[in-house]
Amino acid sequence: MSVPAAIIIDRVCKQYRRFAHTHRFLTLKSAIVGGNMFAALAPDQVFTALDDVSMTVEKGETFGVIGGNGAGKSTLLKIIAGTTKPTTGEAEVNGKISALIELGAGFHPEISGRENVFINGIMLGLTRAEIKERFDDIVAFAELEEFIDAPVKTYSSGMYMRLGFSVAIHVDPDVLLIDEVLAVGDESYVHKCLDKIAEFKRRGKTILLVSHALETVTRLCDRVMWLRDGQVQTIGDPPAVIGAYRNWVAHKEEEELAAGHQERVEAVTAQDPSDGAVPEPAQPAPAAPAEPDQGSKQGAEAPYEPGRWGSRQVSIEEIRLLDDAGEQRYVFACGAPMTIEMRLSAAKPVEDFVFGVGIFNPNGVCCYGTNTDIEKFEAGSLTGEATVLVVIPELNLIEGTYYLDAAVHRRDSFAYDYHRGLCRFRTTSTVGDVGVARLQHTWEFDGSVAWQRTGGIAPGGE
Amino acid sequence: MWHAFRNLLRHRVLIQSLVARELKARYRGSVFGFLWSFINPLLLLAVYTTVFMTIFTPPQGQGVDTQPYALFLFCGLLPWTWFSASLLDASNSLLVGGNLIKKLLFPAEVLPIVSVLANGVHFLLGLPIYFLFWIVFKDDAVSLHALWLPVVMLVQLVFTLGLALFLAALAVHFRDIRDILANVLTLWFFMTPIIYPLSFVSERAPWQITWVIGYLNPMSHILNGYHTAIFEGALIPWKRLPVTLAVALVLFFLGYFFFDRLRDSFPEEV
Numbered sequence: 156m157s158v159p160a161a162i163i164i165d166r167v168c169k170q171y172r173r174f175a176h177t178h179r180f181l182t183l184k185s186a187i188v189g190g191n192m193f194a195a196l197a198p199d200q201v202f203t204a205l206d207d208v209s210m211t212v213e214k215g216e217t218f219g220v221i222g223g224n225g226a227g228k229s230t231l232l233k234i235i236a237g238t239t240k241p242t243t244g245e246a247e248v249n250g251k252i253s254a255l256i257e258l259g260a261g262f263h264p265e266i267s268g269r270e271n272v273f274i275n276g277i278m279l280g281l282t283r284a285e286i287k288e289r290f291d292d293i294v295a296f297a298e299l300e301e302f303i304d305a306p307v308k309t310y311s312s313g314m315y316m317r318l319g320f321s322v323a324i325h326v327d328p329d330v331l332l333i334d335e336v337l338a339v340g341d342e343s344y345v346h347k348c349l350d351k352i353a354e355f356k357r358r359g360k361t362i363l364l365v366s367h368a369l370e371t372v373t374r375l376c377d378r379v380m381w382l383r384d385g386q387v388q389t390i391g392d393p394p395a396v397i398g399a400y401r402n403w404v405a406h407k408e409e410e411e412l413a414a415g416h417q418e419r420v421e422a423v424t425a426q427d428p429s430d431g432a433v434p435e436p437a438q439p440a441p442a443a444p445a446e447p448d449q450g451s452k453q454g455a456e457a458p459y460e461p462g463r464w465g466s467r468q469v470s471i472e473e474i475r476l477l478d479d480a481g482e483q484r485y486v487f488a489c490g491a492p493m494t495i496e497m498r499l500s501a502a503k504p505v506e507d508f509v510f511g512v513g514i515f516n517p518n519g520v521c522c523y524g525t526n527t528d529i530e531k532f533e534a535g536s537l538t539g540e541a542t543v544l545v546v547i548p549e550l551n552l553i554e555g556t557y558y559l560d561a562a563v564h565r566r567d568s569f570a571y572d573y574h575r576g577l578c579r580f581r582t583t584s585t586v587g588d589v590g591v592a593r594l595q596h597t598w599e600f601d602g603s604v605a606w607q608r609t610g611g612i613a614p615g616g617e
Numbered sequence: 618m619w620h621a622f623r624n625l626l627r628h629r630v631l632i633q634s635l636v637a638r639e640l641k642a643r644y645r646g647s648v649f650g651f652l653w654s655f656i657n658p659l660l661l662l663a664v665y666t667t668v669f670m671t672i673f674t675p676p677q678g679q680g681v682d683t684q685p686y687a688l689f690l691f692c693g694l695l696p697w698t699w700f701s702a703s704l705l706d707a708s709n710s711l712l713v714g715g716n717l718i719k720k721l722l723f724p725a726e727v728l729p730i731v732s733v734l735a736n737g738v739h740f741l742l743g744l745p746i747y748f749l750f751w752i753v754f755k756d757d758a759v760s761l762h763a764l765w766l767p768v769v770m771l772v773q774l775v776f777t778l779g780l781a782l783f784l785a786a787l788a789v790h791f792r793d794i795r796d797i798l799a800n801v802l803t804l805w806f807f808m809t810p811i812i813y814p815l816s817f818v819s820e821r822a823p824w825q826i827t828w829v830i831g832y833l834n835p836m837s838h839i840l841n842g843y844h845t846a847i848f849e850g851a852l853i854p855w856k857r858l859p860v861t862l863a864v865a866l867v868l869f870f871l872g873y874f875f876f877d878r879l880r881d882s883f884p885e886e887v
Contacts, residue, residue, distance in 0.1 A: 171885065233884075237722045240881050257720035265642040274634050278721055283630065306645070 159249050161330050161361035162212040162235055167244035169205040169230050169385075204230040205241070206385040214249075215359040219376035219393065221369065221400055223407075227385040228365045232256060232334050235363065250329025250361070253279060258319025264308035268299060271307050272322055279326045289325045296351075297321035298344075317344065324351055331355055334365045349375075369397050405486045405583060412485035412579055419461055419577050461558070461577055465570035469505055469537060469563045473498040474578045476559075487550050489584035489593055495545040497561055504538040508571070512545050513560035514552070515576065522552060522591050528566055551593040554584040621873040628724050632731055639735040654742040658695060665690050665812070676813035682849075683814055685754040691747055692848045693811035693840050696770075699740035700777055700836065701802045706732035707781035708788040708795050715887035725883050726876055729785035733777050737770075747847070760850025769842035769853060772862045776835055779869035786876040789886050809836045814844065835861045 205227045212218045220228050233239040234246050236254040261278045262271045272293055276286040286293075294303050297317040307315065324331075333352070352375065355362060366372050372379060372393060379396040381388040383403075389396050477494040478484045487493050495512055511526030527534075558576035565571070584593070625632070644650045666687040669675050675686040683689040707729035717723040751759060788794040808830055810817070815837060818830050830837055838854060838861040845851045 238719065239884055252722075254722075257716070260716050260720035261723075263638055263642055265645040266638055270638065270641065274638055277631050277634050278717070278723060 158214050160211045161214045161216070161249055162210075162218075162363065163245070163247040164208055164210045164231070164235070165245040165247075167205055167208045167231075167234060167241040167246055168203065169227070169234060169239065170242045171202045171204055172200070204385055205234070207244075208382070208385070208387055209244075210380055210387065210390060212361055212363060214361055216378065217356055217362040217364065217376045219372040219379040220363065220365045220382060221367070221372060221379060221397065222382035222388075223404070225384075226382040228382055229256075229334060230385075231382065232332055232363070232365055236332055248330055251280065251326070252330045252332065253323050253326040253328035254332040254334075255320060255323050256332060256334045258316045258323065259307075260319070262307050262315065262319070265306055267305060268294075268303040268307055268310070268318060272303075272318070275319070275322045276326070279323060281326060293318075293321045293325045296325070296347075320348065324348075328360070330361045330363070332363050332365075335367065369401070373397055408581055409485045412581065413483075416485070416578055419579075420463075420574075462575045463573060463577060464575075465562075465564070465572040467572055468503065469499055469501045469508060469571035471497055471561060471563060471572045471574055472500055474559065474561050474574060476578065476580055485579070486581045486583060489554060489582050489586070490549050490551055493547045493550040493580075495547070495559065495561070497543040497545075497563075499537070499541045499543060499563060501537050501539060501541070504536055505571070506534060506536050507565045508534050508537050509562075509564055509566055510543050511560075511562045511564070515558045515560065516591070517556055517558070520591070522557065524560070526562075534566070549595075550582060551595065552582045553588055553590055553593055554582055556581050621870060624724070624726070625730065628727050631724070632727055632734065635727065635731045636734045636738065639731060640738060643735075654739050655746055657739075658691070658698065658743040658746060661694055661698065662687060662691050665694065669812070676817045688747075688750055688754050689814075689844070689848055690812065691750060692843055693809075695740055695743045695747060696773060696840065696843050697806060697809065697811050697836075698743075699736050700773065701806070702739075703733040703736040703777050703781055704784060704798060704802065705795070706736065708784040708798055711785050711789050711883060712792075712887055718887055719884045725880055726782060726873070729781040729876075730778060732785075733774070733781050737774065751847075759847070762845070762850050762852060763847045765842070765846040765853045769839060769846055769858070772842070772858060772865055773839045775862065775869050776839065776865035779865060779872035782869070782872035782876040786872075786879045786883075789879070789883055805834075805836065808834055810840050810844070815841045835864055 208227070208231065210218075220231065222228050230239065232254070233256075234241050235248060236252060236256060237246075237248075259271075259275070261275050263274070269290075272290065273283065273286050276289075276293075277283070281289075294300055297314075297320070299314060299318055302310065302314065307318075310318070331352075349371070352362065352364075356375070362375075364372060364375060376393050378390060379393045380390045381396050381400050389399060473496075475483050475496045475498075476485065476487075477496055478487070479492045479494075481494075484493075497510070509526050509528040511524070511528075513524030514522045516522055557580055559578040559580065560573075560575050561578070562573040563571040564573065586593075640651075644653050647653060649656060669686055669690070675683055675689075710728040710732045711718065711725060714728045717728070718725050748759060751757075784794060784798065808826075810830065815831065818827050822830075838857045842853045842858050846853050
């Protein structure tokens with residue numbers, strides 16, 4: 156005899172009807188005059204939130220759902236919870252269900268926490284006696300012993316959420332739906348909630364978890380489904396699915412950054428008069444690449460704004476960021492190699508030239524800057540087309556978005572061509588370290604230091 | 618058909634606690650608190666009595682004594698307030714309680730029903746005041762016919778519930794309902810024997826109006842029921858009231874059906 160599955164979703168589609176603007180102000184009269192009332196309520200446009208989704212969650216399983224914004228995760232939860240009906244297809248849930256979706260949705264602000272616990276409990280399907288029995292646990296878990304008789308409107312949002320969470324979790328359901336609600340308190344409270352969820356898991360209850368916290372999903376879930384634009388992309392092992400999802404996110408970011416790059420270069424170049432003899436801009440050219448210190452000060456005073464200036468005697472035709480295979484990229488893993496490629500063309504031969512690059516974070520802080528003058532290159536001559544490469548074997552910048560400055564200028568800082576922040580890239584990291592750069596390091600211990608698990612992703616890992 | 622009633626029975630604990638919550642929350646923060654349930658009808662009575670004692674002469678019906686007029690008025694105003702406040706609250710109830718419908722697995726029909734019942738409790742709290750006044754003004758024992766009161770109330774309850782369900786569902790899609798309703802209720806108030814006895818109209822109004830007030834308006838029969846049972850102390854209109862009950866039942870089921878039909882659209886529309 157097989158145990159029936161806890162949740163069965165069978166070819167579910169959900170379409171939301173979007174009404175044209177005027178529909179909201181449609182009056183009763185026009186509906187009646189128009190004839191059929193139900194026909195007047197017909198939609199003008201249809202938005203498909205879920206498209207042919209099928210899945211099964213076995214009893215006792217912890218099942219994660221991940222996906223980008225608007226992928227249909229919350230719609231799926233609503234359908235499982237029963238607050239929304241699927242347009243087509245079937246959703247079946249076996250067992251008592253409790254949804255940690257909208258915590259404290261049923262609270263009335265004017266009455267006390269105590270009364271709200273009772274009413275909320277009844278709404279969630281408990282009897283009065285059951286609530287009475289669990290009341291002390293509920294209040295204790297919410298850490299609200301002192302305030303339980305105060306009206307709920309005096310609660311802080313954290314207290315409100317904790318009480319909601321506590322009531323919902325004490326319903327003691329067979330199936331628990333969780334939607335991004337682990338942001339209900341400080342660190343220690345989140346741990347308490349996670350412990351409670353782990354306890355549910357141990358007791359063989361079914362859990363469906365929707366989250367953007369991929370770490371939590373990996374740790375808690377037995378299987379994970381990745382929803383993408385309302386369709387099931389994959390269902391499977393958490394590490395595999397989450398890995399694929401991360402790749403997709405990186406890829407998407409890369410596309411966005413690439414599109415942005417092209418637009419910015421075009422926009423700035425179009426603004427510039429292109430006759431070459433541009434007067435020196437107000438923004439001084441002795442710029443970041445030459446003197447990183449000054450660059451960061453500048454950044455602190457004036458917001459970092461992308462731009463391009465210079466006389467164009469030598470112009471930077473193209474800047475590309477390459478990975479170790481020579482492919483153009485915009486997203487780099489922390490510690491991975493990166494090469495900055497500048498294609499230059501000099502209208503006339505020049506003998507005084509300096510190449511420089513600088514990397515800035517969005518706050519305008521210069522993370523690193525250098526140029527050929529600082530590094531003691533003596534300029535000889537530059538004629539016609541040239542390609543300059545800055546090869547960085549390990550891009551040890553912490554996770555974030557960065558802007559690249561690249562310039563060709565004279566030694567006295569007169570700019571031939573200065574690209575400020577026209578090229579944007581991201582670094583990603585699975586380590587949550589902070590600061591600017593990831594300094595190479597190892598940890599060493601001696602004596603009786605013991606670890607449960609040795610973490611530590613080697614630089615350049617992933 | 619009985620499905621509707623069975624459903625209500627199933628949610629009785631929920632309805633009960635929501636009505637209690639409604640009553641508790643209603644006067645939270647006011648100085649007189651729960652006393653407002655008594656003060657409100659008294660003030661209303663004071664207003665109408667002043668108007669009819671000083672500006673208008675109280676209308677008299679054929680063979681019906683409306684004296685003491687304050688008592689007569691009170692007898693009609695109390696149930697009417699229950700009726701009109703219920704409908705106004707109910708038409709708003711789904712929009713106000715939108716959170717519940719959207720976020721929880723919540724039986725939506727409970728909300729308009731709670732509106733009707735909570736106002737019903739206010740009505741019940743007004744009744745002792747009425748009987749107190751009766752003793753003061755009439756200096757007489759209350760007639761045994763007052764025992765018909767629950768019957769009249771039942772008819773009104775069913776009728777109000779049906780309308781409330783219908784209006785609540787409709788107001789989700791047509792927000793105009795709330796504004797229209799307020800005005801319709803004013804008209805309805807004057808088309809119902811509240812400030813005058815039922816027999817008053819037949820003498821002077823055109824026959825169409827008489828017909829509407831005397832026959833078509835269910836509230837006329839309900840209000841007439843109150844007048845006979847607790848003001849005149851006579852037998853309630855035993856033929857018309859059952860017919861009204863039948864109409865009310867039909868309306869209730871139609872309202873429930875309509876509500877049920879639109880139910881799935883609520884979470885997306887409120």
